[in-house]
Amino acid sequence: MVLAVPEGAHAVRLGNEASIRQQLTGLAPRAHYSVTFSAARTCAQAEQLNVTVGPESGELPIQTVYTCSGWDSYSYAFRARHTTAWLTVHNPGVEEDPACGPLVDAFAIKTLNPPHHEKGNMLKNGDFEDGPYIAPDNAWGLLVPPMDEDDVSPLPGWMIMSDTKSVKYVDAAHHKVPHGSYAVELVAGSECALLQEAWTVAGRAYRLSFSVGDAGNGCAQPLAVRASAGYSSQVVTYESQGTGGSRRGELEFAAIADVTRVVFQSANHYMKPDGTLCGPVVDDVSLVSVPKHEARLLFM
Template sequence: MKLASIIISCILLASASADILQNPDFELPPSNWTANSTSPFFTLDQNSTIPGWTFEGGVQYVTAGAGLSLPQNGHAILLGQDGRINQTFTATGEQMQYLLTFALARGVQNCASNASLVVSAPDSSAQFSFTQKYSKEPWEVYGHQLGSWGDGESINLVLQSQAIDADPNSICWPVVDELSLITIGSVNQDNDNLLPNGGFEFGPAFPGFSNEGVLLNSEPSLSESALQQWMVMGTVKYIDAKSYFVPEGKAAVEIVAGISAGVQTAKLLQQGSNYNLEFMLGDANDSCSGDLTVGVIAGSSVQNFTVHSNGTGAAKKYSLTFKGTGPGPTPISFQSYTARQNEEGAFCGPVIDGVVLRVSSGYKPNMHCAFLIALLLLGLL
């Protein structure tokens, strides 16, 4: 057996592609669009075509300026009354999960209420509303898992507006921009951690235009969450080491939606056996100061942990020992008991990273792959 095949079978498989969607940033304009310095809005009609996209209902092509702020000061799409755009792509290769990242803003800053954006694909649908609670920018970045496909399946991605208010004149219609679609394969546990993706390294793509992180809304399913192998309670922010303080690796989770928000996973463990859970708790260097408290639930064990934050980026390692429950998977969760806002008024909270689960005796699972690799490197296979 070759070294490459052993390593591929033992490590997690993930890949990203920037070419799945056509014209994802809408910088290729509609066929009949002409720049107009007096208005940033251009209404699409039966004579309009958008490269890569089809549309229905009230759809406008918008340009940054005239009081409208967009990521990278470019172009975007406003979905008005019954507005809808869609694009079909082909899921090539093996079965993969498709994770979408996009920027969401609103076309008018002062209005009575927001319309929401509905993102859907075969067998999935999710709703997003612009809040400006978690960002100092006039737009927010969201992540979402569209679904899992492969083998040449044809996938139709649909984005459409949904009115919340009965009066269409009082609604701030959603503006969408900077879509990014990546694929990711199976995420498995490593040799020293029973929890897959315990370091939160696998999730939606971080956009290059933003340093605000990626918001993840509540998702009660492990298999359908954009944060691989973790359910989301409330709203959390997926943060990267380029823009924030991340305790370990390249990514972490900041629990921003206040009390009871957080993340949860589950693992099938030996009932009655002792396990040790380690994790990092701190702040993201986003001026989130004060006491940050997290409640950790592992099986039947419940314990609170608190760090005092100056908001400048720091973390401490904590641990607790608990017994596996049964007969089903043992739940493990991190919930915030803190509601904070930083100096710029954005909601913020504790950062969780480096979650490691081990049998308390020190036994390390999945050593077979590591042993085979070591033998191969030594020339014994």
């Protein structure tokens, strides 16, 4: 079996119940960190990796391949409890073929900024400028896998909800990004949701604004994003030529509770000519309270 290695000349294949581990030192207690690495499955369709740092652990499903090379880069986040912790990556699978087992390579760690609001925006990290480390030679983006609601997110302020699918974190160095240096590509259709909860006042009017575009990666087709807040939703379509570009979308709604969940999903599944998954890019998201005189017009 001949397997390509994404970086350098060597990688590690994890056999059945195999693990690799390294002690992390110099951590700041209570600080948030993201771990990024590349992984590829070899044979099985349902391979996964368990990542553990101290008492925290998570499962990274790697059965869906998002690149034509067979390698994807993943992110995982954790909150440091002490100044040192063991990082462990474990293959829990039991494959019939001993030559199978996922490959891992190119590990890195980054300190994450705490989620915070920008002036005039009720959402945290609405422009996605805070996020996991993307290597300078990574031209395919970084997957942010699904997580439990109590997990630390590699995208501060945001959660990814799905059973096995991910969203892709992309940078302006290798992709077309509507605003700033980073954005999120919704590559898994309606099977995955990008969401954040914001404090609201029931009955008050709000406006959700965002950019929808394409990453300039050949995803040439009408790309649609469904934005939802409370009981309201709006589908925004961008006529993509696969070369970049974006348009603004807006959703005005009345809050129905003290907490409103803002959700973004790709309205359809999309695929590039090479057979790899792609999707609309979401960026520059903001949530603001609508002034009373505008709110009266909204509900007339």
